Amino acid sequence: MPRKSSPKEVDPRVRRTRRLLRDALVSLMLEEDFSSISIREITERAEVAYITFYRHYESLDQLLMEVLDEGLAGLLTRIETLAKQSETSALEAEGRLIFEYIGGNADLFRILFKSQSVARIRKRVVKNIAAIFQTSCAPLGRLDGQVTIAIASNHIATSLLAMIEWWLENNMKPTPAEMGKVYKSLIIDSTVGAVSSLPVVSK
Amino acid sequence: MPRKSSPKEVDPRVRRTRRLLRDALVSLMLEEDFSSISIREITERAEVAYITFYRHYESLDQLLMEVLDEGLAGLLTRIETLAKQSETSALEAEGRLIFEYIGGNADLFRILFKSQSVARIRKRVVKNIAAIFQTSCAPLGRLDGQVTIAIASNHIATSLLAMIEWWLENNMKPTPAEMGKVYKSLIIDSTVGAVSSLPVVSK
DNA sequence: CCTTTTTTGTTATACTGCGTAGCAGTATGT
């Protein structure tokens, strides 16, 4: 574990090595399944000694986390601004921004959905998105019961993620603008419309 | 591979062995993560010789498939009858039946969602459910454009699965009857309401 | 420029699980 609490800058060699490992993992995940990727394979493609991997990461999972967190942070911030919107026109526009961002980082998100053993990460993303909507929707009004709010926010989060996945699998066919409209009507409008008519569910 | 094209009945020893292996896998998956389960561990718990596993299955995946297909078939048939309903009262009742079925086979579905390397299976399930709704919703009426239908049916399938997952993680707290209502209003009503107002998306 | 520090490369090691093979033992049903 090189340079634990870096007093100054990070050693250029360290940055280079970590970047090579990240790129090698991404490159491999676009070719084969995550479960079949070995650490030896990664270090080989990164043109780095095998043991070097363990000098920077404790496990393959940790490397994968670092790779995905990079791009997922951008998605979360966009969703956060989206969740605060209440006007109809702004909702569509923000929805479009999300799908444009996805399209720009398509490789990264393809990895997120395609790979098999990242269900854990996907769950974490769902949790984050749901939390965003849970807090931003609470002051919106007449949601009855904690459970109902939890169900609704979870519904929004999972639906959005599933829609993104579907879009990627269909080669991003409908344009981001069109997907923004779909997102608004199919997820947001219908959910807020339904929640107000939902029964108060026993906790 | 014992008794490939069985001319008569299956050897009792074979049925016993396969059952032991299936039960051992389920038992282990409820304790630890799928990725950390070894074939030796399974045969050990099943009280069966290591090599016996390979006399019945080619891979661990194949065993997992056999285990999950068993219970997923029941879910799909219930969803199929549900998809054909159009009356409001029947929708709620059928929705309740689904969650009651899930509750009855909770262990199986916990495995489906909890385990990590079954994203492939989950995807297959989504595809099946979406296909059901796609065919049963097409004659329902005024859905414009193939893409819109595809998005909507995918939305229903993923939302239903996500709702089931949420319900299991919350220890099946709201009753199946309440979940049936939530399902109807949050997924079905809002989706069919939204679809009719959706723009025709370019193919 | 030279020295010290840090990182990287090389090689070797113990450990674990996978998949296969051969042979002996045991259960099935006819």
Add this chain to the structure above:
DNA sequence: ACATACTGCTACGCAGTATAACAAAAAAGG
């Protein structure tokens, strides 16, 4: 009782993980 099929046991080669010791190379500081 008999042939057939299934199961148990032991051993082996292979691949990947995680770690260690020592040599080589690159960065930082004077």
